[in-house]
Amino acid sequence: MAGILARSARSALRATTQTPRLSFALAKPTTPSQINTHAAPPTRRFLATTAASSEQPRLRLGSEAPNFKAQTTQGEIDFHTWLDGSWAILFSHPADFTPVCTTELGAFAKLAPDFERRGVKMIGLSANDVSSHGRWIADIDEVSNTTLKFPIIADADRKVAFLYDMVDQQDLSNIDEKGIAFTIRSVFVIDPARKIRLTMMYPASTGRNTAEVLRVIDSLQTGDKKGVTTPIDWQVGDDVIVPPSVSTADAKKKFGEVREVKPYLRYTKI
Ligand code: BEZ
Numbered sequence: 001m002a003g004i005l006a007r008s009a010r011s012a013l014r015a016t017t018q019t020p021r022l023s024f025a026l027a028k029p030t031t032p033s034q035i036n037t038h039a040a041p042p043t044r045r046f047l048a049t050t051a052a053s054s055e056q057p058r059l060r061l062g063s064e065a066p067n068f069k070a071q072t073t074q075g076e077i078d079f080h081t082w083l084d085g086s087w088a089i090l091f092s093h094p095a096d097f098t099p100v101c102t103t104e105l106g107a108f109a110k111l112a113p114d115f116e117r118r119g120v121k122m123i124g125l126s127a128n129d130v131s132s133h134g135r136w137i138a139d140i141d142e143v144s145n146t147t148l149k150f151p152i153i154a155d156a157d158r159k160v161a162f163l164y165d166m167v168d169q170q171d172l173s174n175i176d177e178k179g180i181a182f183t184i185r186s187v188f189v190i191d192p193a194r195k196i197r198l199t200m201m202y203p204a205s206t207g208r209n210t211a212e213v214l215r216v217i218d219s220l221q222t223g224d225k226k227g228v229t230t231p232i233d234w235q236v237g238d239d240v241i242v243p244p245s246v247s248t249a250d251a252k253k254k255f256g257e258v259r260e261v262k263p264y265l266r267y268t269k270i
Contacts (some may be wrong), residue, residue, distance in 0.1 A: 045226040072151035093126040096136040106144025122150035
């Protein structure tokens with residue numbers, strides 16, 4: 001499925017945009033298992049790309065969001081400087097002028113006030129250059145009747161996509177004649193200490209759910225402020241959970257009423 005979608009998106013891309021060739025030189029694979037000796041030349045070129053990605057940092061919840069410099073639709077940025085001690089979401093797209101991505105960016109653009117209210121900066125990424133992004137934003141604004149105001153990273157060479165492991169295993173081996181892999185739909189929520197607090201990865205075939213992105217931000221920010229956790233499908237205003245590390249006596253002092261369903265499952269209101 002991903003392969004079919006990726007192939008059709010590649011055809012669409014060729015018709016609408018110029019996708020530059022991979023422009024960064026990377027280390028050769030180091031182990032025999034990483035080298036497909038029967039591969040056609042473009043595949044070998046691509047495998048060299050994946051070998052370099054094996055040096056990427058492991059991105060776990062709590063890891064520092066790796067820094068990078070990149071061109072964006074609002075000029076060159078140093079990512080850590082751009083974060084500037086704020087909450088942020090970094091979200092990626094496979095390519096400009098693709099249908100699902102167009103709907104997603106329109107939706108994120110419309111929700112900019114909701115992210116701003118939560119103190120969350122937004123930055124998108126797509127694997128094309130700035131001039132392509134500029135033309136695509138005009139389409140997004142027209143289709144979704146919005147004005148997209150946040151920057152979109154130009155990641156035509158997939159440097160940031162590989163740094164953040166925003167790539168699909170199938171696409172790693174299912175490459176086009178340019179020897180490049182598509183970027184998947186990833187979301188990283190980053191906190192003011194630059195720690196990765198949430199990751200989501202969606203296949204190219206499935207658009208994300210903006211309400212869920214806002215919901216987890218609400219949960220993270222509530223948890224940080226109040227020292228509570230949130231149950232399944234929690235929404236702002238619902239009861240929260242007293243974490244196991246807090247005794248019921250302490251929870252009562254802190255929150256007032258505590259509803260004990262099981263000794264380990266205790267709800268309270270905030
Ligand atoms: C899209 O519709 O956005 C899309 C679909 C397949 C591959 C890349 C993008």
